[in-house]
Amino acid sequence: MRDAIAILASSSITLPPNSTPSPATTTPSNQQSLSPASKSKSKKFSGRKQSLKSTAALLHSTVRWNTSPSRQVHRLKDYAELASDLAEDGRFSDLLMIAESVVVSGAKPSQFLAMLNLKSVSAGISRMLEDGKLERLIEVLSGLLKLGFPVVKLFDGVAFESLRQECLRRFQNCVQPEEIVSLMETLQGLGFSPNQLLASSQVIKLCVKRRSPGAAIRYAQLFPQMETLLCTVMIEFGKKRDLVSALNVFEVSKRSQGSPNTYAYRTIIDVCGLCGDSMKSRSIYEELLSCKFTPNIYVFNSLMNVNANDLSFTLRIYKQMQRFGVTADLASYNILLKSCCLAAKVELALDIYRQTKYLESTGDLKLDVFTYSTMIKVLADARMWKMALEIKEDMLSAGVTPNAITWLSLISACANAGLAEQSIRLFEEMLQAGCEPNSQCCNILLHACVEARQYDRAFRLFRSWKENGIQPVSTDFKLKTHNIISADCSRDGFSALSDSPVTSEVQYHTKRLSFAPTTATYNILMKACGTNYRRAKALMDEMKTEGLSPNRISWSILMDIYGGLGNVKGALQILRSMHQAGIQPDVVTYTTAIKACVEHKHLEVAFSLLSEMRRYQIKPNMVTYDTLLRARSQYGSLHQVQQCLAIYRDMRKAGYKPNDYYLKHLIEEWCEGVIQNRTQNKGQFTPIDDTADSGPQSLLLDKVAEHLKVGNVESLSIDLRGLSRIEARIVVLAVLRMIKEKYSTGNMVEDDLWIITEGISGAGTSKNSSGITELITKLLENDLGLEVLSAGSRESSNIESDSELLSVSSTEIKEVLKQSDLPLKLDSPSRRPAVLLRLKVTKASLHSWLQRKGVSVSE
Incomplete structure (x- = not known):
């Protein structure tokens, strides 16, 4: 050179x-x-x-x-x-x-x-x-x-x-995803493809992990398939339960195109499901409809799936899909079955299943394992095990192979019915079919034994699985299988020990599978201990040895065993031990402790546990309320009645619908104690046969609760409007008993007692009002010896200005009527003035009655 x-x-x-x-x-x-x-x-x-x-x-x-x-x-x-x-x-x-x-x-x-x-x-x-x-x-x-x-x-x-x-x-x-995205942008500007340098999934996951939707959007914009990548970003944010970031990406996706992208809408609806916000998915669907755009089948299916827990909405979307001319596919019907399963609507699920079977017969559909498994799950939850087995036969006839979920549902159906033998037979069929069971399946089999009260069998199965692995457990089944194999082999001229296909199948069937017990396994076995708390405690210790941690259910079961033995102190000590161990008790734990207290008459402790629940912001459930309401066979004091009525009203406010019948009769018995002599046996009274015109029991209990509120003794009035005759009697007696108990503690009666028997439109009277007036007058004068005066009538326009007449405000009355599902008619501008029928019990006669020695309040 x-x-x-x-x-x-x-x-x-x-x-x-x-x-x-x-x-x-x-x-x-x-x-x-x-x-x-x-x-x-x-x-x-x-x-x-x-x-x-x-x-x-x-x-x-x-x-x-x-x-x-x-x-x-x-x-x-x-x-x-x-x-x-x-x-x-x-x-x-x-x-x-x-x-x-x-x-x-x-x-x-x-x-x-x-x-x-x-x-x-x-x-x-x-x-x-x-x-x-x-x-x-x-x-x-x-x-x-x-x-x-x-x-x-x-x-x-x-x-x-x-x-x-x-x-x-x-x-x-990299700490900040913006740094790596900027590098990719620079290298792309030099002519390099970012996807060849780093996997796009890696960069997207980094942006999602760092909660940086802006960096994820910038990265997606580097690719021609930007829309697809933006949907991937939304899904990743959905997996992290970050709906806000996913919605930010969705807005960018909408702006990047002139018309709605159904794939993006479907993706964000799925993300709403991942984040548990079904209402947001509905608003996104409405937004799509507002664009005059017809959703496709995938959008409809995603929307129904996200809202599967709301059967009425799911059915509405299904009908809307039909109106739009969109043909339902197999996924649509599977989602409908799933929604029926969550709502426990067996009949509707059966109707949908029959429709899908018809469509399969016409060649329009081909049912899959999900369809059959969901239908079996519906029947299993309803304890309809025979029909569940029939669905399994349909499944096999259609050439669909059951999977682990199918077998799990079938075994669960029989286990819930307490059919241990049938559950074990299905378990062995599952093994023979080559489907390996998981720990949940084994737990259900143990649960079947417990439900059938075969406790020793449950322990034998558990020890066998733990020491030898999972293998067939029914001798009859193995003998029957062996006989069939022997007969088939002899007929074909082979030895029973030859390596025939059938023999291979049985060899696989008898193959031992590993078994790993879980916390749920030990919890089921603890239930099988009955009242043997030593054995249950040993199982909890064994659980810890296996590296498992007892959960709230474990502690609750142990507490229930102590309660069943009458060891309330031990049960409460377990509750305290949970707090010390850093395990926050839940509603089941507290309800178990309350149950132990109620069963052994530690009622005040039970009510204190309810107060403790509220301090820890743990909401009672239906079982908690029902346990407390049934705590007493009778009431002895006003305080006890007020306690139970407060629980009753809290129960209704929480959205539960209690059975008022039991509580009503306890209140009735307590009220009747006002007019019984000491020589009478408690609870022996003859109530009026008033079934013909009895009103809503919830209204009666609301009225009693309203009149027994603390402080009502100073301003005496009783409003009987809307009640039947027997209910009116109970309310009056309840107020009189309250007055009696307050008087015994030093609270004097300072005013007359006013009783509103009925409010009648116009000047006329009704048969029911006159019957109540006559009944209450007879009760007060003849049975109690009180002086009763008729106060005439007064128009409703003067009610609110008369403090002597009403101690319950119109707002409180509205609330009572609202809770009792009665029509709300107060303060209606078009209502005609009402005439109030009133009775007056004089203060002097009340004093005389309270001082009378022959009248006492039942203990």
């Missing part, structure tokens, strides 16, 4: 006037350090490089080369060879200087690039990347790109792999 000085000297260079060297080309390059391996080679070209530096400015300022084309090509080769050597030494600044000079001098970038030694250049790139100088490399590559060089072509396979590894290293050490 000729010396660069000779080349430049032999050429005629024409400089423009007043030309000055470029600062970029006069910067010394000897400040960059050479690697030890290339020092000898560097010396070889040091003279050329120094000469090149001194003349580079002239070359950079040259407008044209005044040489022949062949001479120019020869010169380009020399510069390309020098540039390649400089790049191999890592001197990419010099490479950029030469390239810039060559391009300015008139040479084409592609021509110069073709003359470079790409192997040397790629080696230099790899060396820079290994030294962590990615930013410097990007700076040089950006300069070359501006000159028109396709920089991607400077990378061979080795250099590209080095770049990929450097990106991966930076990704692994």
Whole structure:
């Protein structure tokens, strides 16, 4: 190769006037350090490089080369060879200087690039990347790109792999996803595909993990399949329960297209399901409809699936789908069955199943394992095990192979019915079919034994599985199978021990499978201990030895065993031990403790546990309320009645519908104690046969609760409107008993007692009102010896201004009527003025009755 000085000297260079060297080309390059391996080679070209530096400015300022084309090509080769050597030494600044000079001098970038030694250049790139100088490399590559060089072509396979590894290293050490996204944007600008450098799923998961939807959106915009990637981002945010970020991505997806993207709408609806916000999915669906766009079958199915827990809405969407002319597919019917399963609507599920069977017979559908399994689950939950087995036969006839979920539902159906033998038979069929059971399936089998009170069998199964693995447990089944195999083999002329297909199947059937007990396994066995608390405690200790942690259910079962033995103190100690162990008791735990207290007549402790639940913000459930309401067989004091009535009203406010019949009769018995003598047996009274006109029991109990509120004794009034005769009697007696007990504690009666028997529209009276008036008058005068005066009538317009008449405000009356589901007619502007029929019990007669020795309050 000729010396660069000779080349430049032999050429005629024409400089423009007043030309000055470029600062970029006069910067010394000897400040960059050479690697030890290339020092000898560097010396070889040091003279050329120094000469090149001194003349580079002239070359950079040259407008044209005044040489022949062949001479120019020869010169380009020399510069390309020098540039390649400089790049191999890592001197990419010099490479950029030469390239810039060559391009300015008139040479084409592609021509110069073709003359470079790409192997040397790629080696230099790899060396820079290994030294962590990615930013410097990007700076040089950006300069070359501006000159028109396709920089991607400077990378061979080795250099590209080095770049990929450097990106991966930076990704692994990245804290802010914006950094890696910015790097990908830069490299894409240089011509590299981001997906080839890093897997898109990795970058998206990093953005989701760092809760950075903006970075995820920027990254997705680097790809032509941006819409698909945005949907992937939404799904990933949904898996993290981050609906807000997913909705931000969805808004970007909507703006990027002119018309609605049904795939994006379907995805965000699915995300709403993952985040548990079904109401948001409905608003998104309505937004799609507002765009005058007809959803496809996938959008409808996603919407129904997300709202499967609301059967009425799911059916409404299904009918809407039919109105839009969208044909339901198998997924649609499966979702409907799932919704019926969640709502426990067996008959509707059977109707849908029959419809799908008909469509299968016409060739429009082909039922899958999910259809059959869901239908079996519906019947299993309803304890309809015979029909569940019939569905299994339909499934096998259709050529559909049951999966683990199918077998689990079938075994559960029989287990819930307490059919241990049938459950075990299905379990063995499952093994023979080659379907390996999981721990949940084994737990259900143990539960079947417990439900059938075969406790010893449950323990034998557990010990056998734990020591020997899972294998057939029915001797009859094994003997029957062996006889069938022997008969078949003898008929065909083979030995029973030959390696026939049937024998192989049985060998697989008898193969032992590993068994790993869970906390639920030990909980089931603890239930099988009955009242043997020592055995239950030993199981809990064994659970800990196996590396399992007892949960709330474990502690509740142990507490229930103590309660069944009458050891209330021990049960309460378990509750305290849970708190000390850092395990927060739940509603089941507290209800178990309350049950133990109630069964052994520690009623005040039971009510204190209810107060403790409220302090810990644990909401009682239906069982808790029902246990407390049935705590007493009779009431002895006003305080006890007020306690139970408060629980009753809390129960109704919580949305539960209690059976009022039991509580009503206890209140009735307590009220009748006012007119019974000491010689009478408690509870022996003859209530009026008033079944013909009895009103809602909830209204009666609300009235009693309202009149027995603390403080009502100072302002005496009783409102009997809306009650039947027997209910009116009970309310009056309840108030009188309250007055009696308050008087015994020193609270004197300060006013007359007013009783509103009925409010009649207009001036007339009704048969019911006159019957109540006559009944109450007879009760007060004949049975209790009180003085009763008829106060005449008064229009309703004066009610609220008469504090002597009403102690219950109109707002409270409205609330009582609202809770009792009766029509609300108060303060109606179109209502005619009502006439109130009132009775007055004088204060003097009340004092006389209270002081009378012959009248006592039943204990």
